[in-house]
Amino acid sequence: MGLFGKLFNKERNETVALIDIGAETISGAYVRYAGKQTPAILYTSHVPIEIQKEKAHSEAMLRAVEILATTMSKEGVAAVVRATKKGVTDSVLVSVDAPWQETVIKVEHIQQETAFTFTERMALEVLKKVSPRVEGMVYSESKIIGSVLNGYVTPDPYGKQVRHAEIVILTSLIDEGVDKKVRELLHDLFGAKICLMTGAALRYQAMRVAFPHENDVIVLDVTATFPEIALIRKGMLMATAYSSQKNRKSSALTAATLKSELQVIAEAYPLPRKIFLLARTSDLDERKKFLESVDFSSLWLSDNPPRIVAIETSHLLGLVRQMTTSVPDLPLLLMALHYKYVDITSS
Numbered sequence: 001m002g003l004f005g006k007l008f009n010k011e012r013n014e015t016v017a018l019i020d021i022g023a024e025t026i027s028g029a030y031v032r033y034a035g036k037q038t039p040a041i042l043y044t045s046h047v048p049i050e051i052q053k054e055k056a057h058s059e060a061m062l063r064a065v066e067i068l069a070t071t072m073s074k075e076g077v078a079a080v081v082r083a084t085k086k087g088v089t090d091s092v093l094v095s096v097d098a099p100w101q102e103t104v105i106k107v108e109h110i111q112q113e114t115a116f117t118f119t120e121r122m123a124l125e126v127l128k129k130v131s132p133r134v135e136g137m138v139y140s141e142s143k144i145i146g147s148v149l150n151g152y153v154t155p156d157p158y159g160k161q162v163r164h165a166e167i168v169i170l171t172s173l174i175d176e177g178v179d180k181k182v183r184e185l186l187h188d189l190f191g192a193k194i195c196l197m198t199g200a201a202l203r204y205q206a207m208r209v210a211f212p213h214e215n216d217v218i219v220l221d222v223t224a225t226f227p228e229i230a231l232i233r234k235g236m237l238m239a240t241a242y243s244s245q246k247n248r249k250s251s252a253l254t255a256a257t258l259k260s261e262l263q264v265i266a267e268a269y270p271l272p273r274k275i276f277l278l279a280r281t282s283d284l285d286e287r288k289k290f291l292e293s294v295d296f297s298s299l300w301l302s303d304n305p306p307r308i309v310a311i312e313t314s315h316l317l318g319l320v321r322q323m324t325t326s327v328p329d330l331p332l333l334l335m336a337l338h339y340k341y342v343d344i345t346s347s
Contacts, residue, residue, distance in 0.1 A: 011035045014090035015042075015080055017072060017190060018335045019065065020199065021096045021182070023057075023225035024049055026064040028072050029332045030080050030089075031320075031339070039336045040321040043079035044329060045071055058100065062181055069189045083323070092186050093339050094196045095331065097224035100175040101198040102137065105230075105240045106130050110165040118149060118165050120158045126167055137173040140197045145170045146236035153234045168236055172198035197338075199331065200228045203278060204237055206334035209341045210316055216272040218262075218306075222279045222287055223331050227253045231265050233272070239265050253287075255294045262299055271299060277310045280330060284310050 012033035020027040030043040047068040051060045077087045108126045110118070123144055131142040146168035147157040154160065179196055186194050203221055211217075215235040221228040229241040241261035262271065279287040288310045296305055313328035320336045322328050 012340060015084060015086070015088060016339055017069075017076075017089050017092045017192070018332055018339070019068065019092065019094045019186070020329075020331045020335060021061065021065065021094065021100070022049075022199075022223075022331075023061075023097060023099060026061070026068045027329055027332055028068045028076070029329070029336070030072065030076050031336045032080070032084060033340060038319065038321050039340050040083075040323050041328075041332065041336060042083045042323050043072070043076045044324055044326045044332060045076065046329075047071075058175070058178055061100075062178075062185065065182060066185055066189075069186055073189045079324075089190045089192045091339075092190050092192050092194045093335060094182060094186070094194065095199040095202050095335055096140075096174050096178065096182075096196055097199040098226040100178045101140075101173065101200070103170070103172045103198045103200040103228070103240055105237060106169045106171065107238065108167045108169060110167070112163065115161045115163055118147075118157055118160055118162050122165075123147070123158075123167055127169055130169055131171055134173055136176050138176050138179050139171065140174050140179075141170055141172040141201055143170055144168065146238075148234075148236075153236060168238060170201060170237065172201040174198060199224055200230075200240070202338050203331065203334050204230050205342045206338040207276070207278075209337045210319060210334075211276070214274075214276070216274070218272055218275045220258075220275055220277050220291070222253060222277070222283070227258075229258075229261055229265070231269060231271075233269055238269060241265060253290070255290075258294060259296070259299065262296075266299055271306075273300065273306045275306050275308045277308060278330065279310070281313060281327060284312065 013035060014033050016031050018029045018031060026047045028045050029041050032040045032042055045068060047064045049060050049064045051057060081087045108130060110122060127144055144167055147154050148166040149157055149160055149162045150164055174196055183194050207219060217232045219230040230237055231239040241264060277288060288308060291308050297303060313330050313333060316333045320333050
């Protein structure tokens with residue numbers, strides 16, 4: 001049990017369709033997994049969400065998903081056949097962003113006056129209690145992603161004598177109606193196994209694969225319309241901000257809102273002095289300039305600003321091969337990594 005849950009490197013031999021559902025654009029790709037080889041992206045496509053006054057945002061989104069999936073099942077399959085001699089889609093991985101998802105981190109405590117043996121059953125009982133049914137939402141993930149025993153991060157915690165245990169739990173929810181309709185639509189077009197995940201949780205877990213030695217860092221994810229902040233501390237995802245979008249009047253990232261959310265995290269944990277910035281290629285330079293212009297001195301109590309590392313697609317191209325001439329898409333690259341290395345069966 002480590003950062004973002006279980007990592008593995010199972011030899012996959014399959015073709016997977018990736019679909020990234022954003023608030024403004026739907027992106028898709030076909031990825032080929034062949035044994036121990038680096039995942040290869042064979043085809044990509046993008047469809048904008050055309051919002052109309054008479055229709056709900058979710059209706060326009062579902063229409064864009066249908067257009068993209070139809071194109072992939074025809075034009076995309078042709079690219080797959082050229083590369084693999086087969087046109088079979090084995091699985092479909094779907095990433096869902098706000099406003100149709102919510103991702104939350106909870107840290108639960110187990111403490112007794114005398115030493116006790118920490119067991120998997122204890123952890124699972126806590127997991128069950130903090131994952132009650134939420135009206136109108138379905139769980140895409142609810143799992144333990146880290147543990148701290150007697151103040152120490154412990155990758156293999158079960159069976160050990162402790163007095164105090166902390167369990168870090170990742171819960172991700174997707175709008176129930178969106179989940180149902182997307183599954184029905186994609187099943188009709190692909191006829192394959194379908195897995196829906198929240199984009200925020202998926203990207204954080206994929207970052208663990210790409211940067212396994214970064215144990216203390218803030219991840220600012222602005223690839224979606226609504227920004228998400230994640231705190232990585234001692235190699236574990238400990239807190240998120242911007243996780244609930246329901247009461248937000250604007251999706252704009254401003255210095256005031258950024259500092260406000262970081263302040264909430266800082267009240268519980270010391271802030272690392274490194275920020276990983278996730279943004280789409282077209283927005284990356286602008287987002288980095290914005291971050292560099294923010295005065296963070298009140299948060300870090302220092303005139304030296306935190307180090308900002310803009311994550312570029314080139315950072316991942318050694319882990320995923322781009323076999324098309326289209327511009328690499330960061331969220332799709334992270335999805336390809338996630339499918340290979342993160343065990344989604346435990347979700």
